[in-house]
Amino acid sequence: MDAPVPPSAAPADPSAHRYDVAVIGGGVVGHGIAWEIRRSGRSVALIDDAPGSGASWAAAGMLAPVSELHYQEEALLALMLEAARLWPGFAAGLDGGTGAGQEGAGGTGYLTTPTLAVGADAADRRALADLRAVQQACGLAVEPLTVREARAREPLLSPGISCALDIPADHQVDPRRLLARIGALLRADGRFEAVPRRAAGLLWDGGRVAGAGLEGGGEIRADETVVANGLGAAELQGLPGGLALPLRPVYGDILRLRVPPRLRPLLRSTVRGLVRGVPVYIVPREDGTVVIGATQREDAPTQSGAVSAGGVYQLLRDAQQLLPAVAELELLEATARARPGTPDNAPLLGRVGRGGTGQDIEGLIIATGFFRHGVLLTPVAAAVCRELLDGPPDPRWAAFRPDRFSARRDSAQDFSPKDRTTA
Numbered sequence: 001m002d003a004p005v006p007p008s009a010a011p012a013d014p015s016a017h018r019y020d021v022a023v024i025g026g027g028v029v030g031h032g033i034a035w036e037i038r039r040s041g042r043s044v045a046l047i048d049d050a051p052g053s054g055a056s057w058a059a060a061g062m063l064a065p066v067s068e069l070h071y072q073e074e075a076l077l078a079l080m081l082e083a084a085r086l087w088p089g090f091a092a093g094l095d096g097g098t099g100a101g102q103e104g105a106g107g108t109g110y111l112t113t114p115t116l117a118v119g120a121d122a123a124d125r126r127a128l129a130d131l132r133a134v135q136q137a138c139g140l141a142v143e144p145l146t147v148r149e150a151r152a153r154e155p156l157l158s159p160g161i162s163c164a165l166d167i168p169a170d171h172q173v174d175p176r177r178l179l180a181r182i183g184a185l186l187r188a189d190g191r192f193e194a195v196p197r198r199a200a201g202l203l204w205d206g207g208r209v210a211g212a213g214l215e216g217g218g219e220i221r222a223d224e225t226v227v228a229n230g231l232g233a234a235e236l237q238g239l240p241g242g243l244a245l246p247l248r249p250v251y252g253d254i255l256r257l258r259v260p261p262r263l264r265p266l267l268r269s270t271v272r273g274l275v276r277g278v279p280v281y282i283v284p285r286e287d288g289t290v291v292i293g294a295t296q297r298e299d300a301p302t303q304s305g306a307v308s309a310g311g312v313y314q315l316l317r318d319a320q321q322l323l324p325a326v327a328e329l330e331l332l333e334a335t336a337r338a339r340p341g342t343p344d345n346a347p348l349l350g351r352v353g354r355g356g357t358g359q360d361i362e363g364l365i366i367a368t369g370f371f372r373h374g375v376l377l378t379p380v381a382a383a384v385c386r387e388l389l390d391g392p393p394d395p396r397w398a399a400f401r402p403d404r405f406s407a408r409r410d411s412a413q414d415f416s417p418k419d420r421t422t423a
């Protein structure tokens with residue numbers, strides 16, 4: 001099994017340079033942002049002592065704005081649809097051509113194969129029908145199939161499923177390949193620096209953010225600093241005083257299994273099921289493996305990466321009910337990670353206001369809180385950051401400002417750094 005993306009060798013002294021942009025955090029979001037910013041011609045330092053080891057290491061990689069629609073999350077739907085619109089070009093840019101979406105295209109593992117939503121019993125059928133009404137009201141394409149039609153497409157589906165819906169617009173990418181691909185392209189670039197260190201906090205200079213201080217000493221100076229370190233964002237020193245980043249860990253267990261040659265292809269589509277009201281999904285990869293996920297729990301396991309036995313049991317039981325051949329697969333890996341959740345399930349993305357002035361704090365962009373959708377949202381997070389560097393922000397994304405939970409946003413008092421971080 002692949003290991004998380006290794007940090008490249010540290011420069012002799014990254015502190016000796018000044019970068020156009022420092023990105024703190026090298027998950028999919030930080031990598032995507034670093035990539036887009038390099039494409040804009042700016043120099044970038046990406047700071048992370050364990051890149052790719054956070055939530056991105058566990059993610060299934062579903063690019064699923066339609067299946068992921070939740071009641072009363074219309075603003076988030078607009079952001080997800082914009083991300084889905086950007087994905088083909090984003091993947092083509094990384095895969096070095098226009099072949100993205102084809103089997104064997106290599107690179108990121110981006111595939112435009114469709115999604116089937118299936119229900120196990122009558123109550124699941126009603127729940128999926130209710131959700132379809134909401135999806136259709138939002139203009140999204142979700143078409144019912146008979147069980148016979150669904151099994152003609154996916155012969156290994158159980159004949160006992162209660163319903164099936166075709167969702168052609170929900171696709172997938174392989175997050176580990178995506179990280180490896182972006183990392184390799186960046187490391188080959190002379191104006192990119194991977195800094196395999198942990199950021200301690202933000203540096204300030206004359207009322208603006210001027211880079212990041214590093215744990216154990218040293219600093220990375222930059223004109224702009226992007227905070228993209230997932231759940232770790234709220235722990236950074238030197239965040240603007242009064243800025244609340246209300247992130248919470250939402251743990252998920254996920255399994256990787258190998259399909260024996262006689263059962264390939266196990267599936268052509270991603271299958272998203274509802275089994276007695278509990279969601280489960282099965283994502284087929286090009287390499288003959290499948291990903292089965294994912295539980296959602298907010299308890300505090302003894303170790304942050306601890307896999308729940310009950311979670312593994314539930315995933316295998318429910319996946320097998322929809323696809324009996326699951327019992328014949330080889331279990332390769334069980335992983336757990338925490339999604340960076342927010343109170344409204346939407347990201348914290350954009351600049352931070354200086355309370356009462358109508359101005360934003362210079363040199364600082366926040367990009368965290370991507371919860372269940374960070375892989376899907378990576379291209380749009382990258383595009384938003386680039387727009388913020390280039391000029392005025394797109395008003396469509398003002399709903400995701402990172403200071404929306406901060407009581408002092410509209411007060412006359414300025415945000416000021418909580419703890420100034422120097423070297």
Ligand SMILES: Cc1cc2nc3c(=O)[nH]c(=O)nc-3n(C[C@H](O)[C@H](O)[C@H](O)COP(=O)(O)OP(=O)(O)OC[C@H]3O[C@@H](n4cnc5c(N)ncnc54)[C@H](O)[C@@H]3O)c2cc1C
Pocket residue numbers: 024025026027028029030047048049050051052053054055056057058059060061062063197198199200228229230231232233251252253254293294295336337338339340367368369370371372373374375376377
């Ligand atoms: C089981 C599971 C399944 C999922 N499936 C999907 C899916 O199908 N589709 C989808 O779109 N999303 C999915 N997600 C959600 C997705 O994984 C996250 O939204 C996404 O990975 C968040 O990316 P990130 O880069 O913000 O954070 P992370 O991947 O958590 O990365 C944060 C990085 O910051 C680094 N870091 C932390 N603190 C510091 C510091 N002080 N200094 C430097 N670096 C630091 C860490 O080492 C880490 O590399 C899933 C999540 C889970 C857990």
